[in-house]
Amino acid sequence: MRAVTLPSYGDASVLVLADVPEPEAGPGEVLVDVVATAVNRADLLQRQGLYPPPPGASPYPGLECSGRVAALGEGVTGWAVGDEVCALLSGGGYAERVAVPAGQLLPVPSGVSLQEAAALPEVVCTVWSNVFLLARLQPGEVLLVHGGTSGIGTMAVQLAARHGARVLCTVGSPDKASRAVALGAERAVRYRDEDFVEVVREVAGGADVVLDSLGASYLGRNVQVLRTGGRLVVIGLMGGTRAELDLAALLSKRASVHGTSLRSRPAAEKAAIVAAVRADVWPGFERGELRPVVDRVLPLAEVAEAHRVLEGSGHVGKVVLSVSD
């Protein structure tokens, strides 16, 4: 089969489509014929040698895919050959076939195309596990999402607005601000021209939950913007890993700071998140209240261009790679 390999680390030109051995479905796994996969910012880090796959994971990039079940490993029930699925992966989505633990499969929601479904597992599972299962965002509370038009941001804005929360976000341009508002944000702060702490305090009196992908560069201001009892969840480190924090601010607000990574979680934890997503989020796609936000679809052969698009941050939502069909 063909897969995107990384013979060396570096810029997007190191991504090479090559013939590689076929994966096999081990016990409890399902083999999927991949129709599409999607690019996540983590793939850019893996390509640069900064985010190695966890032990046992496929060496090829790709944290999600959609496709059709090709074979079932020993002991798998509930799925049949030919089922249309999408899957949360620990790697290996940039390939014609991938083996995935059965607990990480989801059916393709009705009304969503097989290609669009590739854009869902990573962002939905990340947002659901962090904003809802961990930070327990409540209806009426205020969520601040950094990067409101990122893959993660477009899903966080939709999910929180549908939940009855007030959603504010940061974006890099006026165009992106309009897109975030159209998805359900009450206010999109243009972080290059405006101070998000000032705006969020003025509009909503602060944030109950902050979903942050900047890390160090926003730590102090993220704590400043929290209301009493606020929860800051750091899921990305685009702004660096080390920062100083005045703990007094946390104590007086009785606030908490969390850091999480989905990819490194054990399969059983991923399966629990996937099951919660299927029960609590998938009906929203089936009813048309939620939708995948796909910026563009490129063929797998143009994977380098897809990485450049994400690096340039000109996109809104997800960049999908079409693998077959």
Ligand SMILES: NC(=O)c1ccc[n+]([C@@H]2O[C@H](COP(=O)([O-])OP(=O)(O)OC[C@H]3O[C@@H](n4cnc5c(N)ncnc54)[C@H](OP(=O)(O)O)[C@@H]3O)[C@@H](O)[C@H]2O)c1
């Ligand atoms: N921990 C986990 O389990 C987990 C899982 C999935 C993703 N993530 C993380 O979530 C983040 C988003 O991932 P993604 O795949 O959705 O990436 P993405 O689509 O490439 O989005 C990143 C966005 O960040 C925005 N941004 C850059 N600098 C900013 C700043 N100073 N303030 C506010 N926004 C800024 C950019 O938009 P503008 O043009 O608006 O600047 C860009 O579109 C990444 O850090 C990723 O590593 C973590």
